Amino acid sequence: MREFTNPPLASAPPVGGLADVVFDHAQEDPLRAAFGRKDENEQWRDVTAAEFRDEVLALAKGLLAQGIRFGDRVAIMSRTRYEWTLFDYALWTIGAHVVPMYSTSSAEQVFWMLHDAQVSAAVVEHEDHAMTIATVIDRLPQLHKLWQLDSGAVQELYEAGAGIDDEVVHRHRRAVTPESIATIIYTSGTTGRPKGCVISHANFMAEASTVIGLMEPIFTSKRDNGASTLLFLPLAHVFGRMVQVAGVLGKVKLGHQPQMHAAVLLPDLAAFQPTFILAVPYIFEKVFNAARRKAEKDGKSAAFEKAVEVAVRYADAIEAKAWGIGAGPSASLRMQHQFFDKVVY
Numbered sequence: 001m002r003e004f005t006n007p008p009l010a011s012a013p014p015v016g017g018l019a020d021v022v023f024d025h026a027q028e029d030p031l032r033a034a035f036g037r038k039d040e041n042e043q044w045r046d047v048t049a050a051e052f053r054d055e056v057l058a059l060a061k062g063l064l065a066q067g068i069r070f071g072d073r074v075a076i077m078s079r080t081r082y083e084w085t086l087f088d089y090a091l092w093t094i095g096a097h098v099v100p101m102y103s104t105s106s107a108e109q110v111f112w113m114l115h116d117a118q119v120s121a122a123v124v125e126h127e128d129h130a131m132t133i134a135t136v137i138d139r140l141p142q143l144h145k146l147w148q149l150d151s152g153a154v155q156e157l158y159e160a161g162a163g164i165d166d167e168v169v170h171r172h173r174r175a176v177t178p179e180s181i182a183t184i185i186y187t188s189g190t191t192g193r194p195k196g197c198v199i200s201h202a203n204f205m206a207e208a209s210t211v212i213g214l215m216e217p218i219f220t221s222k223r224d225n226g227a228s229t230l231l232f233l234p235l236a237h238v239f240g241r242m243v244q245v246a247g248v249l250g251k252v253k254l255g256h257q258p259q260m261h262a263a264v265l266l267p268d269l270a271a272f273q274p275t276f277i278l279a280v281p282y283i284f285e286k287v288f289n290a291a292r293r294k295a296e297k298d299g300k301s302a303a304f305e306k307a308v309e310v311a312v313r314y315a316d317a318i319e320a321k322a323w324g325i326g327a328g329p330s331a332s333l334r335m336q337h338q339f340f341d342k343v344v345y
Contacts, residue, residue: 010209012202017087017176019056019093021249026053033247036255036272037082043253045274052086058139059090060169061161066121066145070095070172072183074118077101077110077133078125078236079258083149085237085244092201094172100198100236103129111136112193113186114143121145123153123176176331178202185238199238204211221275221299228253230274232260232283243278262290 025034030050039045047055068074074096078084091098092323099117101110103125110132114122120142130148135141145158182201185192212219214339221227229252233240255272258267265287269277295304317329 008206008210009213010040010206011119012178012205012209015177017092017095017173017180017184017201018204018245019089019173019176022049022089022093023173024055025248025251029251030117032252034251034253035082035085036228036253039118043170046257047082052089055086056089056093057169058161059160060084060093060172061166062157062162063090063096063161064094064157064168065130065164066157067162068094068096068121068145070175071097071181072121073097073099073119075099075101075114075117075119075122077103077105077129078149078235079103079230080240081125081149081256081258082272083154084258085254086154088235088241088244089248092176092182093169095180097178099328100183100185100241102234102236105132107132107135109194111139113196114140116193117184117196118142121147123147123149126150129218135266163168165277168273178205183241186301197238204242204245205249207242208249211242211246212250218276219246221248226251226253227276228255228272228274229278230257230272231277232257232265233279239278239280260286262286266290266294275322292319 023034026049028049030053032049033046034049034052035047036044037047049141063074068091074087074091076084076098077100078088079273090100099113099118099119101113113119114133114136119140121144122133122135123252124146127150128147130146132147133140133143147157155339178201180201181198182204183199184196185199186196188194219227227250229243229247231240231243231247231254233243235241244254246252255268257268259265260283269287292301292304295301314329321329
């Protein structure tokens, strides 16, 4: 058997954990828009790096006040939303292990993951999720806490931790090392029950740094507000989680969309205007086909097809340049690309 190896493009730092960048970025550039989230009027508003740091810190205090300790395992069962990322980083701040569960998981699937990972607390999105866990709660004696996002869990925890000093949280954060467990992700498994895959802080940091290195141009957008992406992949899957971690590490403005239906995605893509999106091929196909149908309905078929042609030529030129066999997009092609970028949005 022949073996081929390549040197790693990035490695995890020798100390610290995933949550450190939240505090570092807030100190370096507190007013940078780190996230976009919808308000009560469904309008996107910015969350600065300092605001996110403060929310992570407040939530971490609440979790400590409610008995979550270093090394405890906490499950999250929710669709993709801002609060998932908030809980992820708050739990990582205090050294807890996050166990993600798909929002569509059955009661038996939920039982197996909570039991096998020895989860002591869980965060769910809404009442249906809470009821799913309730049907198996008598078989989970180690599960002591359950918080529901749609019932004010975040505010409840903020208030619970109000009396805890910041330094208590930072002592937990400083105890996290690259080798500490960050998450346990359950795969479907080839046979039998799902298998829990243990992923360390170092694993995620190295992977995210490699992604940023390989895709450096899209992580350093020349747009006025920098790079941004709309995350709609499930955060229970490692791909969605990697997008989240790389986005936070790479200072990409991150938005969340809980639905992958093209009819919902298209308006949010137009409103949020991400500089890039990462997804699996069938999602792009759905969005593309929906956009084409909308263009046809609006009488813009010719403009849409021209935009497709320009986008393909632009992508081919970029790829050729990356492989060292071309000079990249011409000035004319760049202008066409920028023009149709505005047309599409």
